[in-house]
Amino acid sequence: MPKLELLPAVDVRDGQAVRLVHGESGSETSYGSPLEAALAWQSSGAEWLHLVDLDAAFGTGDNRALIAEVAGAMDIKVELSGGIRDDASLAAALATGCRRVNLGTAALETPEWVAKVIAEHGDKIAVGLDVRGTTLRGRGWTRDGGDLYETLARLDSEGCARYVVTDIAKDGTLQGPNLALLRDVCAATDKPVVASGGVSSLADLRAISLLVPEGVEGAIVGKALYAEAFTLEEALKAVAA
Numbered sequence: 001m002p003k004l005e006l007l008p009a010v011d012v013r014d015g016q017a018v019r020l021v022h023g024e025s026g027s028e029t030s031y032g033s034p035l036e037a038a039l040a041w042q043s044s045g046a047e048w049l050h051l052v053d054l055d056a057a058f059g060t061g062d063n064r065a066l067i068a069e070v071a072g073a074m075d076i077k078v079e080l081s082g083g084i085r086d087d088a089s090l091a092a093a094l095a096t097g098c099r100r101v102n103l104g105t106a107a108l109e110t111p112e113w114v115a116k117v118i119a120e121h122g123d124k125i126a127v128g129l130d131v132r133g134t135t136l137r138g139r140g141w142t143r144d145g146g147d148l149y150e151t152l153a154r155l156d157s158e159g160c161a162r163y164v165v166t167d168i169a170k171d172g173t174l175q176g177p178n179l180a181l182l183r184d185v186c187a188a189t190d191k192p193v194v195a196s197g198g199v200s201s202l203a204d205l206r207a208i209s210l211l212v213p214e215g216v217e218g219a220i221v222g223k224a225l226y227a228e229a230f231t232l233e234e235a236l237k238a239v240a241a
């Protein structure tokens with residue numbers, strides 16, 4: 001049985017590594033240099049980095065040069081997201097050498113473009129399904145974007161390779177993952193699902209690991225690492241097959 005992949009998160013806002021609560025602008029806690037954070041996760045044994053340009057996601061600017069510097073400094077696989085919504089931003093994201101990108105808003109607002117780039121780029125494209133309940137949210141999680149399962153069925157029909165599923169109500173709260181949501185999404189698609197939102201403990205990671213046979217491939221871990229609920233080394237050991 002494959003082991004759960006762990007993706008430590010580096011979310012960048014105004015040049016700083018930050019954590020938000022419920023993804024709300026203004027709820028930032030700053031954790032300093034994004035590059036130092038990314039290098040630390042890599043040194044601690046990470047095989048993946050989840051890297052997010054929050055300014056690009058919120059439409060308050062971008063951290064494109066810094067994001068490229070961080071991605072370029074990584075020897076590990078990078079999953080990049082935030083503000084990737086057209087050919088130019090996609091080209092810039094792929095030029096960083098990232099392993100894949102997550103598209104959020106674009107999947108809700110320009111589905112034809114997303115279908116095109118899925119066809120062109122295959123598994124370098126994942127879609128971020130960020131939900132409150134079963135309603136998708138985009139544009140910095142400030143706008144409703146339709147029904148989760150209707151959108152999932154459409155994307156599946158278009159060949160989307162992977163989904164990153166975030167329960168916004170859990171994001172940044174250390175209240176534990178939404179295991180029921182993850183099970184339901186895995187039941188609705190045969191594509192791999194990366195879990196995000198709420199991880200607070202090693203027990204949470206073990207609980208998500210139990211969903212690997214159902215289709216959960218990985219888990220993004222943010223606040224719990226920055227709040228030192230556990231070390232990345234401990235987390236990697238906890239999910240080792």
Ligand SMILES: O=C(O)c1ccccc1N[C@@H]1O[C@H](COP(=O)(O)O)[C@@H](O)[C@H]1O
Pocket residue numbers: 011020022023024052054056057058081082083084085102103104105106128130138139140141164166171
């Ligand atoms: O990661 C966050 O905390 C976050 C908060 C608010 C909005 C987006 C957030 N992260 C990721 O950014 C992309 C969405 O960006 P876009 O809509 O494609 O521009 C998605 O992967 C979110 O999970």
